Amino acid sequence: MVQPYGRSVSALEWAFLGVPPNRNAINLLVEGEGVLRAARLARAVAVASAANPGARLVREDKHWVDSGRAPEVRLLDGEPFNWERLDSPALRAELADSGPTCEVLLFPGASSTVVFRAAHAVMDGRGLLMWATDVFRVLRGHDPLGATSTVNSEDLIRAICAPDAPPPVSDAPTMEFPSPLGPRPTNSSGPLWRRRTVDGTHLGATAKVIAAFAAAYGPGRFLVPVDLRRHTPDIRSTATLAQPLRLVVRAEDGWEEVQRDMLTAMAERRELATGPDPAIMNLPLPLLRAGAEDLDKKAAETDTYTGRAFVSHLGTVDLDGLSSDTFRATAVYTLDNTSPGGPPKIDLVETAGRTEITVAWYGGSGVAALAEGLLDVLEEALSPLEHRQWAGNRTKRPLPSQHSVVRLFREQVERAPGRVALSGPEGAVTYGELSRRADVVAEGLRRSGAGRGTVVGLLAGRSVAAIAGLWGVLRSGACCLPLDVRHPDRRLAEFLGDAGSTVCLVERPFDKRHCLPGGCRPLPLDELAGAHGPVVRGADADISPGDLAYVSYTAGTTGRPEGVQIEHRNLVNYVHWATSEFDVDADTKLPLLTSLSHDVSGTSVFLPLLAGGQVVLMRDDPDHLSLRRLLRHSGANTLNVTPSHLDLIGRFDLKPSGYRSVVVVGEQLRVEVAARAQQMFGPKCRIINLYGPTEATIGCTAHTFDAEADGVGPVVPIGVPADNTTVFLLDADRRFVAPGQVGEMYLGGAQLARGYLGRPDLNRERFPTLADGTRLYRTGDLARVLPSGELEFVGRVDDQVKARGHRVEPAEVAPAPADVRALPDPFDVQPGAATDRTDAVVVDPVEEAVAQVWAHALGVDRARVDGRADFHRLGGDSVTLLAMLAGVSRDVLAADSEPAFMAALPEILREPTLARVASVARRAGTKLAA
Structure with a gap:
């Protein structure tokens, strides 16, 4: 027969029972995206609580017994909750020892929040987290791990100490320290909570918080709860098993000294001697509560407390462990209460890339402002403002126009229909003629059912029909998926199928290929965009900024290509910035050297055609012959090339004249290549180093080469962010790096893609948010800010390489063996090497x-x-x-x-x-x- 669960009330828990019930609760809040249904949550709570009976306890005299009743799940739909102020009547509700000692609150909505609450007399923060994690295990369809140990803190201390040694007992700490948040108000309505989310996880976070507190508000005693479970890691108990270390900290102590003292105290197991005197068990609870009220009254009258602050760290919490199939946790933090005569409480919780800090004190006039000031001090200690703010990110500027590229192109056509828009092997094509062909394509797509929300494939070379097809897709309101004709049929079919394309514009002779998946039908691009097609002038689709402009497939970090979704607002910001940055105007003649499937071709297509300039089409792939012909005979005065192509051009014995700008993008640009190009094109030609992944719309930083200033280093800087874009440098723990240090580039701002098509998992990984809600793209590229205030690219954090501007993931390479593991280990000792020598290491x-x-x-x-x-x-x-x-x-x-x-x-x-x-x-x- 299974014995019912129960355990003795410890002296520590008896002390918590002496706290008024409305202050005896600890709250664990889990914020997330998605939906949690109250009925399903209640079933999971019931199953998890049966495995964690500490969630079902009631008190019988000096024993906790299992009531057999699962904690209630309260649906608070419409319940008033000020999230900024963390103010809700539900969080102040009493949890009495005679009734339910635990409960779950559910605040539904698009961003749901679930709150796990427990009386501090039955659970500590770690126990509460154990129970909550098991609830989510059940929601995910797994068995709960359970926590059925019946030990209390006194049992644990006796087990830790020598069998013949009595448990250590210490004197109660004296009340001698003022509060930095002002005296405890005698008429306070309850606790005041304030929260701050800090970017990054931080080594020695507790020590850093304490040292910063002491430096700002003065020295004194700090109370740091230590989980007794550390002595017996295999124990599974939800009981209150945390006892405080008492650290005396000087104002001048650095965090390393505080960390040393804390670790030394833990090594000496001093927390075992800080529990209440077991004699407290002899005090009746009414008398204990009266004593607590007297202690509170004395603290309020004298503004003295048992320490400077109570600093608690719950540890690192895996948000996946607090998620389900319909709900993804985005934040977790605790809201605690202060103890009688105790100082303000500071609680820390770390998750991947985030540190949550909450402060608890008693509400009163001016307390909220003081609490925010304290959080400012603590945030600065963990994440200095100097690291967070970089002058290069001051890029906010109004756009010259809010119109989409579709509207801007139509306006350009109407201004100068007779100007040459395209030149090349097929002859000159005016803006009016290009627009007519695009209208025919748009109308054909409309008849095929394409429009907003449709992804239209475009399989064509660098031709007049291809450019007309691109504009036709955009005018129809659909999203364009340009395809590279050099890709094998299998790859093209994969892209079209993944994007859900139902129609694909196909140029001859590519209509003979077998690359269209089932459900995707071809439209003959040559007929629609031909020179002798009908005259059609349909109305352009009404484009919204959030509509998709194009999808570009790029080699992915998972070994499979990912479709990057670029919205019209992303594209139009790039167009306005780059047009100004590269000096593109009506006299610009810019060759199209790359396939339209590569997003960098957007510079060659959109910029000149929206400024009244000319796109020079080149049928042949770029090589030394075609590039030489281009430089000699095309009339181009601007280039958009990769560093590899620029290196090739620099080896020609040519002196092209009339070039205004050479935009270099796709790889790291070496100083020697830029210097040779500068000499070749002349001092009046700007060599512009453009940086930007597809996920940030073509390019988002730029630097104009200066032979004198840039000649001191091996590579050309990548410059400063574009208008309305930002760059943040973070370390592996997602902390802002100090000025001059190397960090991974995280990009933000107006050009950030919607994300990867059909990959919510990858979007969460690659498009994280900062603590302030700023959405970013994690590039995997490393950079530093130079003394000049510009960025220098220094490498990658992964195995990805680039070849002629194209991302190459070793895991994606087709020939077997297929990935980087096939490469020889450069550190492998070969036969006959050092191991055969007498001087081997x-x-x-x-x-x-x-x-x-x-x-x-x-x-x-x-x-x-x-x-x-x-x-x-x-x-x-x-x-x-x-x-x-x-x-x-x-x-x-x-x-x-x-x-x-x-x-x-x-x-x-x-x-x-x-x-x-x-x-x-x-x-x-x-x-x-x-």
Whole structure:
């Protein structure tokens, strides 16, 4: 027979029971996108609570017993909730020990929020998270992990301490510290909560918060709850098992000193001695609550409290673990209450790329402003304003026109119908003639049912028909999917099928190919856009800024191409900025050298045709012969090329005259290539380095080459962001890097694509948001801000390479073996190499021993740990760091060397690499042979 769940009330829990019920709750809020149905959530709560009976407790005298009743799920549709102020009557509701001690609140909507609430007497933050995570496991169709341990904090402390040693007991802390948020109001209506989301996850976040607090508001005692579960990691309990460390911090202490003192205190297990005196169990609850009220009254009258602040860190939470098939968590944070006589509470929770900070105090006049000021201090400690703000991002500028490119092209045609729009092998074509052909294409598409929301394929070369087809698609209101005729049929069919295209404009001779998937029918482009077609002038579709202009397939980081969706608002911002940046006007003659399937061709097509200029068509693919002919005979005065093509051009024995701008895009531009081009085209020609992935619409930063200023480095800078676009440099933990440091480029602003077609999973990964809600694109490109204030591209964070401006993912290469694993390992020792020599490198036994300790503490393969390995990059946190230090002391150090080793803890914290730890161990003294 299974015994019913129950456990004794601990002295710590009895102390929480002495807090008034309306202040005895801890709230875990999970915000997300999608829908959570109350009935389905209630079923999941019931199943998860049966596996976590700590969620169903009621008190019988000094025992907790399982009521057998699942916590209520309350649907608060229409409930008043001020999210900015975190103010809701539901969050202030009492959770009494005699009734339900836990409940779940559901605030529905497009952005739903679910709140898990528990009386602090039955659960701490970690226990609440265990229960909530199991609820979402059930929602995802998995069995709950459960938490059925019946131990309380006193049981745990007795198990941790020596069997013959009584549990340590400490005196209650004195009340001697004023609050930075003002005296506790005697007539407060309840808690005041304020929240701040900070970008990045931060090593030593708790220590940084405490050090910043002490520097801004003065020194004193800080209370840091420590989860007793760390001593028995396998325990599954939702009980209140956190007891506070008491740290005395000086105003001048840096965060490394605070972190050292905190780790030292944890190593000495000082939190075991900070629980309440067990004699508190002899006090009746009415008397205990009266004492709490007296303590509160004294605190309010004297403005003195038991510490400067209570700083709690719930740890790193995986948002996927708090998501379901219909709901995706976007944020999680806690709203706590203050204890009688206790100082303000600061709670931290970290998720991927985010740190949530909440402050809890008592509401009163001016308290909210003081709380926001405190959050300003804490945010600055974690993410300095100097790192977040870069002058190059001050790019907000009004557009010359809000009209779409469709309207702008129609206006240009009406201004100068007789001007030459296209030139090349097919002869000159005027704006009026090009417009007539485009109208015929648009009408043919309308008759085929194409329009807004339709993706129309375009399979054509660099021809008059192709340009007419492109404008015809846009005029019909549809979205264009240009295809590269050099791609195999299988790849083209894959693109058309993935995009859901029902119609494809096909130019001869490509109509003989077998590349259209089922459900996609061809339209003969030559007939529609022919020179002798009918005269049609249909009305242009009414284009909205959010309508799709085109889809461009690019090699993906997953090994399969992804369709990037570019909206009209993205395209029109690029057109206006680039037209000005590249000095494009009615005299511009710009060749089209690339397939229309490559988004960089947009520079050659849209810019001149919207400025009254001319597009020079080139049938042949760019090579040394076709490029030489182009430079000699086409009459072009502007170029749009890749660095590879520019390098090829620079090797010609030519001196082209009359060139105004050469726009270089697609790869890193070397100074020697730019300098040679500058000499070739002359000093009046601007060599412009354009940077931008497809996901940010063709190009979003630019720099004009300066031979004198740029000649000091190997590569040409990529410049500053375009109008209404931004660039942020973040590290691997999504923190803003310091000025001059290398970070990954995250792009934002008006040119950011809608996302990948049909890939919500990849959109979440590649299009994250900053804490302030700014939507970004994660490029995978590394850059730094130079002293000049411009960006310099320095490489990639992944394996992606570029060839002539085209992304190449090793995982996507067709011939077998298909990916980067087929390449030889440059570090592999070959037969007859160093291992056969007498001077082969000998592994340092100290470093090897430390590496073994690291591998064990982190649970990683030994092969992943080398001298440059960073403990935190391998997944370490404060607790595993402590375990690692203990392992080194046990397995590596000489018997009397531990004090010297631990004295160097600040050095290790600053550089937690394997080589550094091994060096400190050698200096302290080891028991191993050198």
